Amino acid sequence: GNSVTQMEGPVTLSEEAFLTINCTYTATGYPSLFWYVQYPGEGLQLLLKATKADDKGSNKGFEATYRKETTSFHLEKGSVQVSDSAVYFCALSESYSGNTPLVFGKGTRLSVIA
C-alpha cells in the first residue's frame, strides 16, 4: 500500500536558520504530494502541493520539489520565523475514482526560537 515517511522531530531552530524536513513516499502509481501545516489548536492548512514529477510547490517561503527518481518531497525554507512553529505533515493522495483520501506521514514538530 501507499505510505509516507518523514523525519520525526521535534526540530528546534533559531530564527533565520535554514529548514529542511525530509519526506519520502511509497506509491503504486503517480500520486499528488502535499505538505500540510497544523498550528496549535487548529485544523490542517495546505502549505503547498505538487501533482507530477519535477513540479515545485511553493508558498510563504517554503518549497518542495516532487522527485520521482528518489521518491522524495523534502520541505525547505531559507529563513524560518518564530511564527513558523507548528507541526508539518507530508501527505500523498492517489485516486482515479475521484475521492482522494490522504495518506499522512507521522508529522514533524518545528519550534523556532528567537
Next chain:
Amino acid sequence: DTEVTQTPKHLVMGMTNKKSLKCEQHMGHRAMYWYKQKAKKPPELMFVYSYEKLSINESVPSRFSPECPNSSLLNLHLHALQPEDSALYLCASSPYTPGTGGDEQFFGPGTRLTVL
C-alpha cells in the same frame, strides 16, 4: 468562499449521551471526509462521502454514524462513546475529479471531543 466550518468547536459528553458533529462547505466540492486525530498523531481517515454516498468506511465502530444530507453538509452522529474516543475530529472536502492523481483537501478547524 474557501472555508470548511465545523460545529461545535468543543464538545464534552458522557458515555450514554447522543450528540452530533456538523460540517459545512460551500465550495461545490463533491467529496467530503471525516478524520480522527489523537494528540501528537497524524489524522486517521474514518469515512469518505462522494456525491452524498458513503464510499469508504475505514472499519469504524458503529457508535460513529455518518450522514450526508446534501452536497454541502456532513454530520457525524455519536452514541455510546468510550473515553478513548476523545480526540480532535476533522472534516475535509475536495473536488471530485476522476482520472487525476489526487486533489487537495480543505480542512475545517475541527471539533475537540472529550468523552467522560
